[in-house]
Amino acid sequence: MRASNYDNNAMQSAPTEINAVSQVSGHAKNLDIEVLRAVAVLATMLSHSSYLFVWGQSAIGWLGGHVALWAGVDLFFCISGFVIARGLVDQLASAVSGEERARVVCAFWIRRVHRIFPTAFLWLCIGLALTVLFNRYGAFGDLRTNALDAVASVAQMQDLHLYQCFGSGPNTCGTVPIFGPYWSLSLEEKFYLVLPLAIIFFGTRFKWFAALLIVAQVLMPRMTHDFLWWFRTDAFLLGALIALERGGIVHELLEPKFISRNFAARAVPLLMIAMVFAVASPLQVVPIFTGLLAIACAAVVWVASYGKGYIVGTGPLRTALAWVGSRSFAIYLVHVPAYCFTHELWARIEGGNVTFGGNYTVRFLLTAVVLIVAAAELNYRFVETPLRRRGAELSRKILRPLAPSASA
Secondary structure (H helix, E strand, O other): OOOOOOOOOOOOOOOOOOOOOOOOOOOOEEEOOOHHHHHHHHHHHHOOOOOHHHHHHHHHHHHHHHHHOOOHHHHHHHHHHHHHHHHHHHHHHHOOOOOHHHHHHHHHHHHHHHHHHHHHHEEEEEHHHHHHHOOOOOOOOOHHHHHHHHHHHHHOOOHHHHHHHHHHOOOOOOOOOOOOOEEEEEHHHHHHHHHHHHHHHHHHHHHHHHHHHHHHOOOOOOOOOOOOHHHHHHHHHHHHHHHHHHHOOOHHOOOOOOOHHHEEEEEHHHHHHHHHHHOOOOOOOOOHHHHHHHHHHHHHHHHHHOOOOOOOOOHHHHHHHHHHHHHHHHHHHHHHHHHHHHHHHHHHHHHHOOOOOOOHHHHHHHHHHHHHHHHHHHHHHHHHHHHHHHHHHHHHHHHHOOOOOOOO
């Protein structure tokens, strides 16, 4: 989403003035990236649908046994690396003193905190409240283990916490993973913490450092739920490298213009998306499937990086998916609680002795969709957007002494 070119010599010949608004404002949304966010969150919702359609375990299990629906998270990772890296590198490249670099890093962290923490903590509180107040039939699981999940999430250690649960099986994780998605936020926050420091330390050699880490991870077998699987960063780094190359010669030469010129070629991005969910299939064709997944995600993000409708065209489908993508963060956090709320609600409506089956599919689906859409929209309007603007305002105040001529 960054429009300016990345100069390999920027760290050595940087101007003294910081572009205080390069990350904060002034950049139109890349709707193709929003479409990929929608694909990622819809796949994640489908992967957790067994908590909604409890009677469809066999069909959902069969699907999950052949398609890596969890790969939507890696697509999120690659998108995050792409969106974040460009402006951060540009700003750090323009900082020539230690104080200037410190201001850029602090401003970056403040924006991230205001973007992520309010929504994340709000839905932790709501999830715990529902576990206490709306859990007559146990749809939300156990309060003790949910509270432990919440503590790990607040501490940004949910990734390590879930590794412990999957690895040694202690009774410390929620039986219903209403806070399960927080593991990826924990990993993402660690990436945001380290990324600016790595850029400062390595300077113009950051690209090579990132490439080395990517190669090391791609070639490393990481089975699902292994320790290193929970701490994978190759997709983040690939997204960051795409952002740094955007606008460069390679990016221009490899633009897939043929997609817009040939109707049949429009299937290519769809096949690439399908490959994302196939390459890491539980069939595990090769032991380095996690690394290949990161590469598949990067290929799709590369196509989307041009923002020219190469993914699904420029029609109504793109608009609809872009709406989902813009609310994907809230959808990602609320969908499992919405599934549980749906189950608890219909259990109360029908009575505790009811056995749910396929005849409830439409009712459960409509209820869950309404809950998710309403919660995501309210969160976007009254939590995400105001707090993101507040973070941007604080960021500008931090950067203003370094950029007196910048305007928001």
